[in-house]
Amino acid sequence: xxxxxxxxxxxxxxxxxxxxxxxxxxxxxxxxxxxxxxxxxxxxxxxxxxxxxxxxxxxxxxxxxxxxxxxxxxxxxxxxxxxxxxxxxxxxxxxxxxxxxxxxxxxxxxxxxxxxxxxxxxx
Amino acid sequence: xxxxxxxxxxxxxxxxxxxxxxxxxxxxxxxxxxxxxxxxxxxxxxxxxxxxxxxxxxxxxxxxxxxxxxxxxxxxxxxxxxxxxxxxxxxxxxxxxxxxxxxxxxxxxxxxxxxxxxxxxxxxxxxxxxxxxxxxxxxxxxxxxxxxxxxxxxxxxxxxxxxxxxxxxxxxxxxxxxxxxxxxxxxxxxxxxxxxxxxxxxxxxxxxxxxxxxxxxxxxxxxxxxxxxxxxxxxxxxxxxxxxxxxxxxxxxxxxxxxxxxxxxxxxxxxxxxxxxxxxxxxxxxx
Numbered sequence: 320x321x322x323x324x325x326x327x328x329x330x331x332x333x334x335x336x337x338x339x340x341x342x343x344x345x346x347x348x349x350x351x352x353x354x355x356x357x358x359x360x361x362x363x364x365x366x367x368x369x370x371x372x373x374x375x376x377x378x379x380x381x382x383x384x385x386x387x388x389x390x391x392x393x394x395x396x397x398x399x400x401x402x403x404x405x406x407x408x409x410x411x412x413x414x415x416x417x418x419x420x421x422x423x424x425x426x427x428x429x430x431x432x433x434x435x436x437x438x439x440x441x442x
Numbered sequence: 443x444x445x446x447x448x449x450x451x452x453x454x455x456x457x458x459x460x461x462x463x464x465x466x467x468x469x470x471x472x473x474x475x476x477x478x479x480x481x482x483x484x485x486x487x488x489x490x491x492x493x494x495x496x497x498x499x500x501x502x503x504x505x506x507x508x509x510x511x512x513x514x515x516x517x518x519x520x521x522x523x524x525x526x527x528x529x530x531x532x533x534x535x536x537x538x539x540x541x542x543x544x545x546x547x548x549x550x551x552x553x554x555x556x557x558x559x560x561x562x563x564x565x566x567x568x569x570x571x572x573x574x575x576x577x578x579x580x581x582x583x584x585x586x587x588x589x590x591x592x593x594x595x596x597x598x599x600x601x602x603x604x605x606x607x608x609x610x611x612x613x614x615x616x617x618x619x620x621x622x623x624x625x626x627x628x629x630x631x632x633x634x635x636x637x638x639x640x641x642x643x644x645x646x647x648x649x650x651x652x653x654x655x656x657x658x659x660x661x662x663x664x665x666x667x668x669x670x671x672x673x674x675x676x677x678x679x680x681x682x683x684x685x686x687x688x689x690x691x692x693x694x695x696x697x698x699x700x701x702x703x704x705x706x707x708x709x710x711x712x713x714x715x716x717x718x719x720x721x722x723x724x725x726x727x728x729x
Contacts, residue, residue, distance in 0.1 A: 339710070
């Protein structure tokens with residue numbers, strides 16, 4: 320048990336863990352929104368979504384601060400940002416053809432957070 | 443009467459003892475004094491010699507060289523059995539390669555101990571053991587080299603508690619080296635492999651930490667009868683690869699600990715609960 324709690328001595332692990340929790344809440348509420356749920360679901364989706372984007376930015380900044388510029392790492396962070404921006408733009412524009420894939424992009428974001436947790440578990 | 447005289451110490455034997463005893467005592471003292479260099483001496487760097495190589499050249503077999511704080515720019519060759527150790531640990535005594543195309547330290551004699559030093563800056567190797575037996579490499583740091591620690595045709599050595607991180611190819615490389623013990627070393631974030639065992643048999647490789655290497659945590663290539671236990675090879679591209687090898691005993695090695703699975707599942711559960719809580723709270727607020 321102490322080994323489990325020792326995981327959270329790293330600030331990056333804590334941020335990534337909170338990010339995954341928020342991303343999960345946002346994803347579930349997003350799926351409810353696609354089905355046409357209420358205004359409450361929209362609130363949950365937005366609050367959790369934007370909070371997780373903030374945490375993503377914090378993690379990216381911490382990565383630059385601790386590891387400096389590394390080409391593959393930087394490309395991965397930028398790609399993550401592009402996926403987030405794509406998702407926001409699809410939701411905002413509400414074009415019929417792209418909107419039907421929005422839940423897949425939401426799923427991609429959830430997988431992205433799973434990967435972020437995986438790479439931030441201290442070894 | 444004669445008997446009485448003898449007892450008083452005036453006989454010929456007693457006379458001899460009386461005259462020669464102090465001389466014999468002095469001879470014994472001289473012999474003891476002259477034999478001191480035959481016993482292990484301790485040489486301090488930089489107090490006695492400015493460089494470690496000068497100290498090695500001046501030392502006799504089985505002497506101890508204590509390296510004080512500081513950075514020393516040199517490439518050391520050890521041709522006799524010595525103990526070379528730092529006074530305050532690897533963070534304080536750093537040997538930086540003077541010639542980058544040579545190992546920082548080359549062990550070329552049996553029975554050498556290198557302990558508590560830091561070796562860096564070589565485009566060959568931090569520590570090289572070449573055709574060496576029964577040497578010990580303990581608690582050193584070999585970082586920022588092409589290879590951290592290299593064993594070439596060396597048998598029966600002990601490599602333990604070393605750190606071989608951030609090297610350009612391998613953390614620890616063994617080639618044609620048999621019956622060595624490699625234990626409790628850390629070889630993380632190397633640009634190729636953590637430990638590479640090539641054409642080496644009968645080695646014991648245990649309790650090493652080999653994480654975040656660009657390719658394999660550990661690669662065994664044409665190596666047989668090795669015992670590989672309780673090593674951690676986390677988040678490498680490949681945890682452990684054994685190829686063209688046979689009769690190796692593996693147990694207790696970890697490439698994907700349970701926590702890597704448990705933590706994300708737990709967090710997703712918390713996420714679902716968090717969604718339900720938020721939904722009910724907002725429903726309560728906006729009713």
